């Protein structure tokens with residue numbers, strides 16, 4: 256049965272009620288998003304962006320579904336299947352991370368269905384009509400603004416691009432173009448920052464998640480991203496670009512996105528991101544929450 260983001264947020268309300276209130280209804284859209292844009296944008300103050308480009312299910316007004324026949328180039332990259340549960344996962348992650356770190360990450364979610372535009376493709380492969388192109392542009396305008404905000408305020412930061420995959424249902428697959436999109440992070444802190452115990456993927460592994468490629472793989476683990484090695488978003492905004500930040504694509508297997516598993520996945524991911532943020536982004540724990548705002552263990 257399909258689940259809505261609201262359903263998941265309500266289901267998790269007992270866990271993080273005060274922060275839910277902060278996220279619903281959405282914060283006023285920044286200048287980059289107009290009311291006709293089917294993009295959810297929450298601006299944050301942390302040097303962290305959470306994006307979910309394939310979790311939306313909405314049809315834009317006047318939108319026409321893309322077809323493979325109309326794809327003039329790159330037909331092998333033509334996909335219209337949504338990544339079920341990833342919009343909800345991104346929203347939950349933002350809520351729990353806000354509690355853990357005492358400030359909000361940026362959250363950018365495409366609410367339009369992938370059949371109308373694909374935010375994780377280059378512009379010439381992403382849409383087939385002006386409606387789709389408009390939604391695509393709205394998503395990327397918000398993402399660019401978030402990256403620019405972080406660079407201006409912090410100098411560096413992290414983009415976590417959340418996806419879903421079915422090929423390895425019980426695994427989370429890393430995509431950094433074999434380390435390219437986290438070039439600045441690796442240069443400063445070494446491979447440990449991507450695969451070590453205080454990295455996001457290391458902390459997820461410690462929580463019992465199966466990680467691909469394995470963190471403790473061959474001597475050159477970063478050169479083995481052969482399943483999903485990172486799409487357009489991480490390649491466009493990653494720190495190998497002059498105006499980028501470190502960017503990691505995470506593809507969550509089907510099991511992690513099951514309705515009865517999603518809150519645990521979000522908690523494990525938030526714990527991992529908070530661990531990384533303290534170790535590599537210089538973020539400290541917030542002051543102890545009062546009893547009313549406490550997160551249940």
Ligand SMILES: [Zn+2]
Nearest residue numbers: 309338418419
């Ligand atoms: Zn995806």
